[in-house]
Amino acid sequence: MGKQRVAVVGIGQTKHQATRGDVSMAGLVREAALRALADAQMTWADIDAAVVGKAPDFFEGVMMPELFLADALGCTGKPLFRVHTAGSVGGSTAIVAAQLVQAGIHERVLTVAFEKQSESEAMWALSLPIPFTPPLHAGAGGYFAPHVRSYIRRAKAPDHIGILVALKDRQNGLKNPYAHLHEHDISFDSIKDSLMLWDPIRYAETCPSSDGACALVLGSERVADAAAADGRKPAWIQGTAMRSEPTLSAERDTVLPLGGALCAADVYRQAGITNPRKDVDCVEMYVPFSWFEPMWLENLGFAEPGEGWKLTEAGVTALDGDLPVNMSGGVLCTNPIGASGMLRFAEAAMQVRGTAGDHQVDGARRAVGHAYGGGSQFFAMWVVGADKP
Amino acid sequence: MAEIVLPPSIRDVEPVRSVRTPAQLDYEFTAGDATTRFLNGIVNKRIIGQQAPGGRVYVPPRGADPELGQPTPIDVEVAQVGTVTSFCVVNLQFYGSVMEIPYVSALILLDGADLSIMHLIQEIPADQVRIGMRVEAVWRDDADIEPTFESVRYFRPTGEPDDVNVRIPGEGHGTGLGSWVGGVAPTEAVIRNPRTGQGGTTEGGDA
Amino acid sequence: MRDVAIISFAQTPMRRRVDELNEVEMLMPAVHGALAQVDMTIDDIGFTCSGSTDYLAGMAFSFVSTLDAVGPWPPIQESHVEMDGAWALYEAWVKLQLGEIDTALVYAYAKSSPGDLPMVLTRQLDPITMGPLWPDSVSIAALQARALLDTGRVTEGDLAEVAVRSRRDALANPNAQLAWDRGLDDHLAEDYLVAPLRRSDCPPITDGAAAIVWAAGDEARSKVDRPAWIRGIDHRIEPIHLGLRDLTVSESTRIAAEKAGVADGPVDVAEIHAPFTHQELILRQAMGLGGSTAINPSGGALCANPMMTAGLVRLGEVANRISAGTADRGVAHATSGPCLQQNLVCVLEGDN
Incomplete structure (x- = not known):
């Protein structure tokens, strides 16, 4: 069968800020996901599978948080996949999601990446005192x-x-x-x-620490062509x-x-x-x-x-x-x-x-x-x- | 979305906006083979690197040669003097730190080792630290030596002339390993494959 | 789909505690063994993918240093999942479907020994409604066992049969952590650990690692006499909340088994990732596995349960039996999350 075409047909992100105390973790990922779905003119039911990415789980104090987010992401009875490749994870997560379409396995894949650093002590998460490892002084x-x-x-x-x-x-x-x-x-x-x-x-040359999420809907050529015909331009990968x-x-x-x-x-x-x-x-x-x-x-x-x-x-x-x-x-x-x-x-x-x-x-x-x-x-x-x- | 209707009993109650749930997990770590051998050297005030057959000398060793992907069974004592390959000057009281500001955190290539360690430079004003500077380890008092790399308190200048030819990883390849010269992308062949011996358009920075 | 096969599988001896090695040291024999068995090195591999989790290691980014085990130099195509290695294998299978690479290396590892595993696993639960209660993983499984027994479909004797058969079969598995030959009466004479579960209904806590080599089409045929071809693979999830699902069945496993085509032919062997005895009964029913199928000839997760790894081991155990010619068609299953929340099912087949 070989590699199929795939395009981004929906994009959503949250308002990012230091602390999104107004939403739970589930609320945060849903805010991004619902915007991506709306952009794609889809509902949860249209999605075949979801791919979630985030960096170290110590940031939120939840081990493998995609497990407890499964229903918030509309994944009951569907495939849900979790990627973690350190700071590149948001990119590699989108790539894994795209490959599910390119391989011809699914037609519409939702991918979501997030971090809610305010849920835990981020500095603490990265500074757990591990014996035997050389100290990082700065x-x-x-x-x-x-x-x-x-x-x-x-x-x-x-x-x-x-x-x-x-x-x-x-x-x-x-x-x-x-x-x-x-x-x-x-x-x-x-x-x-x-x-x-x-x-x-x-x-002032350094990045802030934020709460936020991003979501994409990836569609097959058929899905993307239909969006284009409807006046919604796909981004072809x-x-x-x-x-x-x-x-x-x-x-x-x-x-x-x-x-x-x-x-x-x-x-x-x-x-x-x-x-x-x-x-x-x-x-x-x-x-x-x-x-x-x-x-x-x-x-x-x-x-x-x-x-x-x-x-x-x-x-x-x-x-x-x-x-x-x-x-x-x-x-x-x-x-x-x-x-x-x-x-x-x-x-x-x-x-x-x-x-x-x-x-x-x-x-x-x-x-x-x-x-x-x-x-x-x-x-x-x-x-x-x-x-x- | 469907409208949420609360039962009358909680309709006028202040909603819960957050909960604080402290969590504690206790772990009991063991050092593993390579680190144990390294720390046994430290308690004798010796810095022991390790290598795989045909591989480079890594210090502190972590058990695997990351280029070869093989265990590092050979212990190699490295010198307690080395050369600064890069550094930064820290002006922030970092979390948990007790350092006097400013202080210098440097990459130091110990003589006989192939990978720089990260450690502190002291006994010199921060603005006088430079790449190529020769430095030596300063240990804690003998009574305070423990199986931790922090038994080396810091490094200080030896007073030797700078080593202007110190090997800085990547720079032995001219403009850097991942650079595009003349708009041409580098390939895997730019470096020597440590398993097959193939590739390597230069001496791999060993010169 | 493109024909892709497991051509090599290696695992470390599974032990309660691997004190004398760090994670990369523990992992290397599995990775090197899987490659050496098919006379390959990392230079022959198109894509590498691994599975592990920081909460077992007790440190962030723990997977970063274990990549040293493969020697990613020159740089490689590589990814990591915070899931059981069975899902890393799934990602590699997807990648192989694209037709751009012909081989893949998959590995998984965990040292559960540094922490208190039943407590560590409570951190998977909903952080607002469940996590603060610190319900340990054995107690949560016991809730499920109780619900199953209360249906009247199974008895404690049925659970005991699973335990007895698994530990007896494990006597032939040199990597098993627990193996013995005891009778049903011995099992039922044990006190409850967390009623209705006895200690022998529960898995051991395990340190260990495993690795698999994938190859496509002719590449697989050139490497081994009888590749274990993937005929179907699928995974599904359910809500984590125990009150939102019927714990006595596994709907996600049923869907995955249907999508993977388990029922499309006879199943000679099945390796089911069931950490607790009652879970094997739920999963057998969900996959429709009947009397002619050899269940967990390796002894299964009741004999060694390396977290993030035990699912990948199931795939390797089935592939080994197909490659050895003792089975023609097999099913491998992996699970994740409390009470079988997430499940993967794979159908493997040998050439005849």
Whole structure:
């Protein structure tokens, strides 16, 4: 039978904020799922199967929470699948869901990713005192900051690049009603003057911690064609890819990981992209610390080595630039960890459907969604387009 | 959605908006083989890395060579001096931390090891720490040595000249392993496959 | 669907406590064994998928370091499910259906020993209505057993027969944790642990790991004489709340068995993931498995119940029997969640 076509026919997300105390965990995932269903003009009964993704279960204090969410997600008597690939999970969850359609197993699959970090103590969840393991003296930022320093040194990048990325993404976030951070007073100087938490990473160059969920409805070619005939544009999935490499290996490059580049090359090959800089209209990539924008621009083939920061500096990645990056405001504005990857994938799909509202890139016909996880060793990407592959 | 009709008895009651349910689970961890061998070295103030036959030296060892995917049965003592390969300066009182701000958390490649460890740098102002700087381990007093890597309190400068040629993973490959030179994607062949010996367009950074 | 087969299966000896090894050290023999049996390395594998859960390990992202067991260098195509490895196997099967890769490696592992398993499993329950009560997993299973006995369809003697047969069959399974030859009377003479369940109605707590190699079409035929072909595979879920389902039947298993085509031919062997004796009776009925089927010749989960792994072991045990020629057509089943909440059914067949 081979690989069948698949498209995104429904997209939903919650309002993201530090604490969504107004909804339960079930209420949070249903808020996103119901919006995706409404967008697809479907009901729970139309869905064949669901795929749920989220990051560590310690965040909410519930082990394998998809089990207790099964009925809230309308899955009684249906298949429900749970993915966990660290921070890339939102992306890999969407890919697993897409493959259920591509394999011809199901026609309409709901996929949901979420995190409700306020339910538990997130710092506690990540800082359980495990004997015998080397102490992490400075948390997640302390892990990534040395790698950012290596990039700056390698690329000879000037200090203000990280500030420019943070400013751009926070300004983009102002156009996104679902974004967690809406910092109307943000400025170059306010970012520059914010506390240098993990030198070279400033406070205002880091992502927030959010409650939120994202949901997609994936449909077969038949389902997507019917939506298109009804005037609801599908986002056709032109390629998906995942790569993993070891966390701590002697040879791996933590600045420009080989796995990230191989993942990009694979997904471009599937989509027929030979020159990503020219062939891609916009990119939504996983940037939890601002410096990751230039790093990923190089790792994903949008810039020559050492030149990623020059695209940022020249405004190429701005919303009105030649290659807009993180139109939604990205992870720097919204970070419900388990959903963050799917939000990237969803934004890419919204762009090619023309439904991105104030953060729409004019004429976007092909977009890339990107997620990474762990210590930059897990990667998930997709390419979506307005055109059927 | 159907309208929810509450029974009269609770119609005017303040709704419950959240519940707090403390949970505690107790775990009893065991160290495993590789970590036990490592910690046995620590109590003797020796830093023991491990390797698989034909593999690289990993410290602290975790039991498997992550490139080969094989056990690491060979103990290899590494030096207590090494080179800073990168670092960050922390200006935040991190949760549970008792460090004086600012402090430096660094990646340090010990002589004889193939993977940097993450540890603290002290006895030097934070703004003078640099990549390539030579540092040495400072242990707790003998009476306080315990089977934990924290028995090494921190690293401090040795005063030797900087090692400007220190191997930084990825950088032995020119522009980096996952970079696109001339718009061409890298392939698996850019690195040497540790099992087949094939591939590797450079010396894999070992030079 | 594309023809895909299990061509190799390996597991570690199942034990109450594997104190002397960390998780990656415990896992390596299973992964390396499964690959070596078919003369393969990770370089021959198109996709790798694993199953495990952080709550057993007691630390977040615990699966990250166990990936070292396979040596993902150069980088590999890989995924992880926070589910039993049987579902990791399902994800790999879906991936193989796309026709882009021909081989896959699936593994699962768990060390339940660091924590108090019956208490750890309470964290799966609804965090508002059930979790705060800390109902341990044995007591919850006992509620189900009581409901089943109260229907009058089965007796405590029927439960005892399952226990006795399973532990006796396990004598032939070198990896089993519990194996003995005792009579029905011995079983029924035991005190209740949580009435109506006796200790021998319950599974042991187990540390262990398992791995499977998948191959498609000619690749499978070139590797082994008799691949165990997948003829159907499906999984279904029900609400977690015990009051929302009839605990004495397993509707999700019935649907999965129907979709997988269990009834389309004779079933020589079935490996059923039933941690508690009464659950085997519920599951046999749900899958329509009758007298001519050998049930759990390995001894099943009553003889070794590595969390997140026991379901994958069921698939491996059936595949081994098909590859060995002692069975032509078999059924493997995996379960997850309290009281058989979620179930996977797979039909495997050998060439004749």
